[in-house]
Amino acid sequence: MKFDLHTHNERCGHATGTIEDYIQAAIDVGLTTIGISDHSPYFAREEDHAVPGTAMAKSEFDRYIEEVLRLKEKYAKRIEVLLGVESDFFPEHLEVYRRAYANYPFDYIIGSVHQIYDVSIFNRNRWKGLSDQQKTGVKRHYYEQIRDSVHAGLFQVLGHIDAMKGYYPAFADIPGAEAEIDAALQAVAEHDIAIEINTSGKTKHCGGWYPSDAILERALHFGADVTFGSDAHVPARVGDEWDLVRSRLKEIGFTRWVFYRQKQKIVVPI
Ligand SMILES: [Zn+2]
Ligand SMILES: [Zn+2]
Numbered sequence: 001m002k003f004d005l006h007t008h009n010e011r012c013g014h015a016t017g018t019i020e021d022y023i024q025a026a027i028d029v030g031l032t033t034i035g036i037s038d039h040s041p042y043f044a045r046e047e048d049h050a051v052p053g054t055a056m057a058k059s060e061f062d063r064y065i066e067e068v069l070r071l072k073e074k075y076a077k078r079i080e081v082l083l084g085v086e087s088d089f090f091p092e093h094l095e096v097y098r099r100a101y102a103n104y105p106f107d108y109i110i111g112s113v114h115q116i117y118d119v120s121i122f123n124r125n126r127w128k129g130l131s132d133q134q135k136t137g138v139k140r141h142y143y144e145q146i147r148d149s150v151h152a153g154l155f156q157v158l159g160h161i162d163a164m165k166g167y168y169p170a171f172a173d174i175p176g177a178e179a180e181i182d183a184a185l186q187a188v189a190e191h192d193i194a195i196e197i198n199t200s201g202k203t204k205h206c207g208g209w210y211p212s213d214a215i216l217e218r219a220l221h222f223g224a225d226v227t228f229g230s231d232a233h234v235p236a237r238v239g240d241e242w243d244l245v246r247s248r249l250k251e252i253g254f255t256r257w258v259f260y261r262q263k264q265k266i267v268v269p270i
Contacts, residue, residue, distance in 0.1 A: 001032050001033065001259075001266075001268045002030060002031045002032050002033070002239065002242060003031060003032065003033035003034070003035070003227075003228060003259045003268070004026065004031055004033075004034055004035065004228055004229060004230050004232070004238055004239045004242065005035035005037060005082070005084060005108065005110070005157060005196065005227055005228065005229050005259055005260075006035065006037050006084075006086065006110060006157075006159065006196060006198060006228075006229025006230060006231045006232070007022045007034065007035065007036055007037060007038075007229075007230065007231075007232045007238060008037070008038050008039065008086075008231070008232065008233045009021070009022055009036070009038055011038050011056040011060060011064060012038050012039045012054065012055050012056055013052050013053040013054060013055070013056070014053050014054065014233065015038075015232075015233035015234065016233070016234050016235075017234060017235040019036055019067055019068060019071055020071060021235045022034065022036065022232065022235050022238055023036075023071055023075055023079060023081060024235070025232075025235035025236065025238040025239075026079055026238045026239060027075075027078055027079050029238060029239040029242075030239075031079060031238070031239050031242075032079065032080060033079070033080040033081075033082060033259060034079060034080070034081055034082065034238065035081075035082040035083075035084040035107065035108065035229075035259070036068045036071075036081065036082065036083065036084060037084035037085055037086045037108075037110050037229075038055075038056065038064060038085060038086065039054065039055040039056065039085075039086050039088075040055060040061075040085050040086065040087040040088055040097070040100075041055050041056050041057060041058040041060065041061050041100075042054075042055060042058070042088070043058060043093065043096050043097055043100045044090060044092075044093035044096045044097075055088075061100070065083065065104050068081065068083045069083060069105075080261075082107035082108065082259070082260070082261065083104070083105060083106050083107050084106060084107055084108045084109065084110060085101070085106065085109055085110070086110040086112055086159055087101070087109050087110060087111055087112065087154070087155065088112060088114050088115075089111045089112060089113050089114075089145065089148075089149040089152065089155075090115070091145065091148055091149075091152075094152055094154070097154065098154055101154070105262070106263065107260055107261050107262055107263065108156040108157055108259075108260035108263060109154060109155050109156060109157070110155065110156075110157045110158070110159045110196070110229070111149040111150075111152065111154060111155030111157070111158055111159065112158070112159030112160060112163075113142065113145045113146055113149060116138060116141055116142050116145065116164075117138070117141070121142065121163055121164045121166070122163070122164075122166050122167050122204075123167075124167040124168045126138075127168055127170075127171075132174075135174045136174055136175065136176035136177060138164075139164070139171065139174045139176070139177040139180075140176070140177045140180045142164055142177075143177055143180035143181050143183070143184045144180055144183075144184075146158060146161055146184040147180070147183050147184040147187045150184065150187040150188055150191050150193060151187065151191075153191070155193060156193050156194065156260045156263055156265075157193065157194050157195070157196050157227055157229070157260070158188060158193065158194070158195045158196065159196060159198065159229070159231075160196065160198040160200070160201075160210040160211075160229075160231065161184070161195050161210060161211050161215065162210050162211040162212060162215060163198070163201075163210050165201075165206045165210075165212075166201065166204040166205065166206055166210075167204055167205050167206075168205075168206075169205055169206040169207075172206070172212055181215060181218065182218060182222070185215070185218050185219050185222045185224050186222050186224075188219070188222075188224040188225075189219075189222045189223040189224040189225075192225075192265065193225070194224070194225040194226055194227045194257075194258050194260075194265075195211065195219060195224060195225075195226055195227070196210075196226070196227050196228065196229040197209055197210070197211070197216070197226055197227070197228055197229070197245050197248075197249070198210040198229045198230070198231050199228075199229075199230050199231070199237075199240050199241040199242075199245060200230065200231035200232075200233075200237070202240075202241075203237075209241075209245065213248070213252065216248075216249070216252050216254075217252055217253075220252060220253050220254055225256070225257065225258045225265070226249065226254060226257050226258070227257055227258050227259055227260075228242060228245055228257065228259075230242075246270060249270055250270050254270055255269065255270055256268065256269050256270055257270055
């Protein structure tokens with residue numbers, strides 16, 4: 001089994017290629033399962049298309065689902081296509097999101113914290129002028145939000161759980177949030193969901209993957225499951241570095257990884 005649960009497409013406004021292009025790319029690189037998981041619309045915003053370059057319009061969501069389901073049928077004999085979505089996690093709007101997803105046959109939902117204190121986690125200017133103590137505060141709050149996203153009970157996978165290092169590599173070395181990171185990982189293990197190893201870090205300043213090996217070691221210690229996501233925004237990145245991730249996980253000591261079908265965990269030995 002070779003799978004990739006995290007892929008985008010042109011609907012979000014900052015990726016290229018159609019869903020079908022990503023499926024074709026997955027077949028070309030020998031995946032047996034591909035998850036389509038475009039960014040969720042901003043369901044809590046009044047406007048239909050609140051942030052065009054970031055996510056699809058609310059009114060587009062039905063068509064997104066229909067297209068994935070149609071392609072799932074079309075490609076059934078060649079590759080397994082899973083219906084997913086990368087959902088923002090806004091604690092204050094959780095019920096709006098829960099309702100928005102309730103009537104669709106998702107195989108899984110990736111929960112991603114993309115904003116902390118209303119500022120993008122990828123915005124490196126947010127760190128300017130902060131004291132060490134304030135930086136620790138932001139990092140703690142980030143992992144508290146990630147832990148809360150587990151308790152929301154809406155997500156099977158947590159997306160890129162140290163992505164704040166994406167454009168600010170020094171994030172990884174901010175001390176003082178170890179307890180919050182551990183609490184988030186413990187929650188993942190207790191709720192039987194998974195974190196992804198997301199290989200898109202290489203396209204950002206930090207290089208490498210999300211999360212760091214150090215966090216993966218903690219995840220293993222607590223018994224948290226892991227899955228794979230390229231976070232491809234171009235078809236050529238589908239399945240990117242899957243084999244390398246697999247061997248790294250093996251080195252760290254993982255004996256299994258997982259994906260989700262109809263929200264049921266499928267365990268794949270490593
Ligand atoms: Zn994106
Ligand atoms: Zn994301």
